[in-house]
Amino acid sequence: MIAGLAQNGLGEESLKLFNLMKLQGFQPCDYAFAGAITSCAALGSLKSGRQLHSQLIRLGFECSLSAGNALITMYGRCGVVGDAQNKFHVFMVDDTAHPEVNAVYSYLKQLVLEMRKLGYVPDTRFVLHDMESDQKEHAISTHSEKLAVAFGLLKLPRGATVRVFKNLRICGDCHNAIKYISKVVGREIVVRDGKRFHHFKDGECSCRNYW
Known part of the structure; x- marks a missing residue:
């Protein structure tokens, strides 16, 4: 539901459901985090996205493929791709800009x-x-x-x-x-x-x- 709401442009509803799940004592998995982070990307909410990123690290989900992809998308859309976990490198076709x-x-x-x-x-x-x-x-x-x-x-x-x-x-x-x-x-x-x-x-x- 969290991911489905995010993918259908209902970012605020997605984040509300994510927070409600936590309030009721359920532990979000990396897929739930990915959906919530995708909602932050759609809303352009860098502050909320960074908070979710910190939670991911504390829970040991920072290396998850689903959550990692959502983080890259979120930081990219917010114009701060350099903030994605200092472990991501970007390459373009026929790249000459990367330092190595x-x-x-x-x-x-x-x-x-x-x-x-x-x-x-x-x-x-x-x-x-x-x-x-x-x-x-x-x-x-x-x-x-x-x-x-x-x-x-x-x-x-x-x-x-x-x-x-x-x-x-x-x-x-x-x-x-x-x-x-x-x-x-x-x-x-x-x-x-x-x-x-x-x-x-x-x-x-x-x-x-x-x-």
């Missing part, structure tokens, strides 16, 4: 070499601009989700799961590339796009290539 982007590009080139040994071939059909084939390969190699995955692999402890949030549907080449990356590095990679969560592991995805 050069290291990301260098590491991604190494990954592609290993991926090609396993059979990966860039699918340039997903480049919408008219350009030469080598330019298309470069363009598709700089998609934001590839950069974010490479950064996560560089920065997170060995064996840690890499989590990426994307507001649009993941393209076919990136989906295929991340399957190969998960096999090359032996790590689980979770990408949440505009449609669903993709869990990549050992060269396979939980969506079974249907999304």
Whole structure:
């Protein structure tokens, strides 16, 4: 109900229900928090959103995928994305702004070499601009989700799961590339796009290539 009210533009009603649940002695789960935070995003209520963020941390829900995605959305809509848990990094297509982007590009080139040994071939059909084939390969190699995955692999402890949030549907080449990356590095990679969560592991995805 909390999430449903939020998704239908009834943010105030959603937050009232969330608070009523707590007053009656029920402990909200991370999904309930996600719904309430989504309501804050819809209402532009940064103060309430920050209060919920603090509660999430106290309860140990700060690493929840559902709550984390809601927090990013809320802070983004309120114009303070830098306040999301100091653990989120934002990448754009063909990014040059991130302070460590050069290291990301260098590491991604190494990954592609290993991926090609396993059979990966860039699918340039997903480049919408008219350009030469080598330019298309470069363009598709700089998609934001590839950069974010490479950064996560560089920065997170060995064996840690890499989590990426994307507001649009993941393209076919990136989906295929991340399957190969998960096999090359032996790590689980979770990408949440505009449609669903993709869990990549050992060269396979939980969506079974249907999304």
